[in-house]
Amino acid sequence: MVTAWRRQVAVLVAAAFLIVAAALQQASDVQREVGGLATVVETVRACPIATNKASIAAGQLRANEGAKSSAAALAAEEVPGELLAGELDALEAPGQWTTSAISSKIVDAVALRYRDDEGAGFVAFTSAATAKSAGGGRAVAECPTTEQVSWFVGVGSSSMHQSRLVLTNIGDTPAVADVRLWSEKGVVEVVDGEGIVVDPMTSRTIDVEDLAAGEDELAMAVRAQRGAIVASVYDRSTSVFEGSSWIPPAREPARKFTVGGVPAGAADRTLIVVNPGSTTANITVEVIGKEGTIAVEDFKTLKVGAQRIVTFDVPASVGKDGFGMRFSSDQKVTASMRISPTDEDYAYAVSRVAESGPIIVPIALGKPVDALGRTVILTPAGSGTNVTIEAFDTRGKSLGVAERDVPIDRTLIVDLLKNGLFASSESLTYVALTANEPLHAALVAQDDSNIAIVPLRAVPLTIPAPSVTPERTAIG
C-alpha cells in the first residue's frame, strides 16, 4: 500500500512541476532594459562663414560653473593663429551670450567647442550679409553639428542659383564624406562624389556645379563615412531672383512630416520635394494657417516620381499669412520650401522633427541681420500645445515670460520684438520656448527687402543614450 502511494506521489509531483512550468511560462519573457538620456556635456558646432560680412552668435540655455568654451577658425589650410584672434576670443566667454563679427576672406568656418559637465545647452548661429554683386540678401543658419546623413533640398547649380557645399571636419582625424544628388530627372551621377576627404580641423568648400553642373533643382545627401564631419550648404541667386540663404538641413525622408516656418507676405513660394525611393510617392498636403486648416483644392495631393525631385508652386489661394504645411506620403520623402517675399532675397523653410524644447530663439545675431525683425512661427505636430516664451538678456537674466496656446489646426506667429510681449524688452538677447507637446518652430528674420529663416531645434541638453550592457562577463 505504501509503495502504491509513493508511485502515485511520483506521478503527481511530475505533473505538478509541469503545471507550474505552464503557469509561469508567461513570466519568463525577457524584458530588455532601454537606454536613458545622457547629459550633453560637450558640444562642438561648426559655423560656416558665407561672406566676409559674417557674424557668429553663441550662447547657452543656462550658465554653470566650470563651463569652458573655445573657438577655432577653419579653412582649407591651417589658419594662422593670430588671424581672427580677437574675434574668436570674444566667442570664448562661457556663461553669456556672445556675438562676434567675422570678417576674414579665408576662413570658411569657425568651430566652437563648449564643455559643461552639468549640461548647458549650447547653441550658435551664423549670419551673413551678401554683397549685391554676389546676389545680395541675408543668410542666417544654426551652426550645425555632426550628422550621419544631412539632407539639403533646393540645391542648385544652374544659371538660376548656385550652391556650395561646406564640409567641416571638427575632429582630429581625417574625415570622409560621400555626396549623392537627385535632380528632376533622377539620380545624378556625381563626379568624385564619394570619398571626399577633409583633413582634421579644416574646412573644404565644394561648388555644387563641380559635382553636377546645370541643375536647377537638386536634393543633396551628405553621408559621413568616417570622422566628425559637418555639412552646410550656402545658396545664392544668379539671375532670375536675387538674394542668398543657407539651405537648412532637412529631416531624413519620412512618410509624415511638416514644413514649418513659412512667413507671411510671401509672393513666391516653391515647394521642393524629393523622393529618393524607388516608387512614386503620393503625397497629401494639409496647410495649417493662422486661423486653421486652409483648404486648397488644387494643392491637396502631390505626386513625386521615384528618385526624383519635383517643384510645386504653392497656389496663391493659400493666402499671404504665415503657415505650416503637413505632409502625408505613401513613400518616404522630404521637402523644403523656397520663399521669396521680394525680389531681393529668399530663404528656405524645411521639414524638421518636431520638438517640445527648450528651444532657443536668437535675437542678437550680429550686425548683418540686427536690423531685421524677429518673428517665430510655431506649428504643432500631433496635438495642440501650450508654449512658454521666456526672454533673456545677454547674461541669461529673465526679462519676462509670455504664454500662448497653439491649437492643433493653427499656426501661431509671434512677433518677438513687439512691445509688451515681455515685462522688459530692453537688451533682449534671446528667447527660450518650451512647449508641453512637440511643435515645429522657425525664426524668421525679415524686413522689407531681406529675409532669413532659421528652423529651430531644441537645445541639446540631453541625448538619447543607447542601452549599454556588458556582454557575457564583459571579457569578450
Next chain:
Amino acid sequence: MFDEAEDVRPWLTDPPSVTAVLVAHNGMSWLPKVLSSLGAMEFAPTAWHAVDVSSTDGSGQLLREAFGPERLTYAPSGTGFGAAVRLALAEAPQSDWIWLLHDDSAVCDDTLAALLDEATSADDIAIVGPKIREWPSLQRILEVGITVAGTGARVTGLEPGEPDAGQHDRPRDVLAVNTAGMLIRRDAWCDLGGFDTFLRLYCDDLDLCWRAKRAGYRVRVAPMAVIFHAEASARGNRPVSAGDVHGSEARRAAMFTLLANTSLRSLPWLYVRLFFGSLLRFLGFLLAKAPEDAADELYAMRAVYARPDRLHVARVSRSAAARSDARSVRPLLPSPWLPYQHGFDSAREAFDAVLRPETVESGGRRTSIRRASAFDAEAIEGTSSQEPSFLVRRPWLVTAGLLGLLAVVASRGLFGEGYLSGGALLAAPDAASNWWTLFFERWHDVGLGSDATAPPYALLLAVFAIPVWFNPGLLIALLILGAVPLAALTAHRFARRWCANRYARIGWAATYGLLVVGSGAVSQGRIGTVVAAIVAPIAMGAAIDMVGNPGWQGGLRTGLWIALAAAFAPIVFLCALVLLVGLAITGKRQSMAPLVLALAVPAVLLGPWLWSRVVHPSRFWWEAGWADAGIGDTATTVLDVALGRPAGPGTAPAWLHIALVLLGLLALASRRRTAEVLWCWAVALVGVAVVVVGHTQQFSLPGGSTDIAVWTGVGAIAWLGGLAAASVVIADDWVTSGHVRSVSRSTVVGLVALALLAPVGTGVWWVVRGQAEPLVRDKLTAVPAYLAERADQVTLVVDGSIDSGVGYSVVVEEGPRLGQEAILPEASEARQLTETVQSLLSNPSEADLEALASRGISAIYAPADVDDELARRLDTAPGLAPSGSNDPNARVWLVKAESDVAEPQGSYLRWLVASAHVLAILVAVALTAPVRQRRRQW
C-alpha cells in the same frame, strides 16, 4: 634412444657437493608442500641446513622435525635473508655449491639436477637460477631471470600472466636470478662476500648477481629447472610479526641497488632521475588511491637520499671488487624506454577495464589479465563456423565502437585547424600551463582585470590536460566531441550495479549517452553539462556503494565525484543535495554520517566558487563556459519541458522522447523491483524540477550579461535518464525472472520498438544533423589579428546599435580562453566602465577616452556590420583615431590618450588559498585510498 643419450649428465660422474639452505619465516602455509617436494628430488643436495627466523606459526617445529635440530638454526626476529644464509653456511659443511631455498617455493624432482646441468657447463658460471612459476596456479611464469629498469622497477621481460609453454626454455646469461632456487658456487660466494646485509629482503639477489657480473662471473638462467614460488612476502600473504621489514623497504632497496651498482658515468643522471621520478610516483600513487605506497615512496627517498654516506661506502666497496668494466653489464639491462612502455600498457589496461570490465579480472600482483574467451580459443585453435558473431559475443564493445564511430561522423567539420569554440564553449588555451597559471596567479589579466578566485574546473582541466600539455584543445575536443561514447561508457559501468541483463544495460547506456547530444549540450558547447553527464553515473555508483557499505571513505568518494561534476555544473550539487537527503531519510541510520560527508566534501573542495552561489543562488545555473551562450531565442514550451528538450540549437526533436516518458510511466505502474523504480523516478523528478525551475528563471552576472536564460540540460538529462532507467529496471526484471515469457510476443516487440525509438531516432538525427553549429572550429576572431598581437593591449569591443542597445566587452590580446570566463570583474569597475561607454556613445568627450585609457584600453573595435550611428558617434569622439580593420564592414579606432596603467599585483593570500585548495583536493583523493592497499611487490 636419443632421449636417453641426452639425459646423460656429465657431472654425474663426479657429482659436485651442494649445500641447500632453506630460510623460513612464518611459512607454515607452504612448508609442508615445500618439504614434500624437497623429499622427492631425484638428485638431492649433499647437505641441508635450515634457518628459522623467529617464526610464530610452527614453522620452526616443522623444520626441526624435518631436518633435525643439528641442521636447524634459529635466527632472531628482523634477521634478513642474507644474514640468515650466512648463519646457515656457518653451521653447514663446506661444499662446491650453495643452493638457496625459500619456505614458499616448491621444487620439481629434477630442479637441482637441471640447475647443475647449466652450472657445470662452463667454468665462469657462478650463479644459476631456475625458471619460476606461480604457485598455486603452476602455469604462469613469474621469472626466467631478471634485470632492473632505470626507474628501479624489477623487469622480467615477460608478458603479464604469461603461461609457460616452453617459449623461454633457452638457457642464457641474465643480470640476475631470484634467490628462490638460486645455485651459487661457494668460491664465488666467498669472493663476493655474500649478500649485502643492508638489503634485508628485497633486491639482495639483484645486487649479488650484479656484483658477480662485475667480478667477472656469469649469471645464467636454467629454464629446464623449474621452481614454484608463492611470493608470500611480496603479496603480503605471510603473517606479519615483529621485526618484519617496513613497506618502503622494497622501494628503498631498489633505489639503493640501482645507485650502488650503476656506472659512475650514469650515476648523476640516475640520481636526479630517481629523485624526481620518485616524486612523480608519489603523486601518481596519491591519484591512484594508494596512499600507503605513496608514503613508502617518501620513506624510501628519505632513506636513500638522506644518507649519501651509505651509498658512497657501498659504491666504493663494489668498485674495489669489480674486475670488469661497468659497460659489460649494459647488454643485460633493459631498454631505457621500457618503463614508458609499461606505463602505456597500464593505461591501455585501465581503458580496457573501463571498456570491457566483464573481460578483465585481477591477475595477482602482476596486473589484470584478460579472461580467456571463446575468441582466444578460436585464435589458438583456428576458426570455427559454429562460433557466434562478434556482435553477439561483444555487444557492448560493438555498441561503444559504433557510438565512437558515429561521434566521428557527427563531428564532421569540427576537426582540423583552429579552435573548437562556439555557444557556451570558449577556445582552450594554447598550453595546459595557462590553466595552472590561471588557478594560481594573484591577478588575472582578463578583461578589466580581477583578483577573483579562479574556477575549480580550471584546476581539473589543468590536471587532465597534462598528457596533452601543448595542445589542451585535444582534451576539450575529446570531452565535447566524444561526449556520447564517454557518457555511455560511464553509464554502462554504472548500470552493471543494477541491471543484470546485458542488452538492457547496453540499451540504457546508449540511450543515456545519446541524451547528452540530444539535449543540445554538445552543439551548444555546454562543457559543464557534458562533464556532469559523464561523471554523474560514477557519482551515483559511488553513492550506491556508500549506502550499501556505509563508511567515511564511501562518503568521501561520493563527495569527490559530486565535487567533480559540480565544479563544471554547480546545479549538480543541488540535485545531489536533494537525492542524498532522500537517501538519509529512507536509508540506514549508519549511512547518515557518510551522506553528510558526501555533501561536505564538495562544499570544501569547491571553496568560494560554490559558496558564492549559496549567497547568489541564481548562479547555480552558471556552468563552465559562457553563462550566456549567445544562442538567440531560448523560449521553450511546456511540451518541451515535459519531453526533456532544453532551449537552443542542436536539440533533438521532442517527440523522440515521448517513448521514454511512456515507458517510465509504465515502469511506475509495475509492481516489480519497486524500490529501484522509485529511486529512478526520484532522479527523474529532481531532473524535471530543475527543468521547471530553470524554465521560469533568468539570472544576471555582476558586471556582465543580464536576463540570461537558464540552461536546463542537466535537468533534462536526469529527467529522461531516470525514466529510461526505471523502464530498464523493469525490463531487466522481466528477462531475468522469466516473466517476459508470460507476456505476448507482440507486446514484447512493441515495448522493445518503443524503447528503441529514443536511441535509434536520436542516433539518426545526430548523424544527419552533426554536432556543429553553433559549435565550430575556427580561428579566434574576437578582435582583428593585429590588435590581438599587441602584447598586453586591451581592446574595447562594441556591438549592436544605438537604437536597440549596445553590448561591450573588454578583450585582452586575442580574447579569453576557457576558464577565464569565470573571472568576474568587480561590480563597481564594470558599472563605471558601462557608464563610460554609454557616455562615449552618447556624447563623446576627451574625458571618456581618458577614462578608457586609464583602464589600459588602447583600441575600440566594432565588428562587421557596425551600426552607422554608433560608428558616427565614435568618429566624432575627440582622441580616437580610425584605424584599419580586417573586414571592410568592421571599424577600429585607436585611443590616442597614453595608457600608463600599473597592473595590480593582487594579494599573496590568493596564491596561498589556491595552494590550500589544491592541497585539500590531494588530501581528499589520498584519503579515499584504501581501495588499494600497499603493493608488496615493486
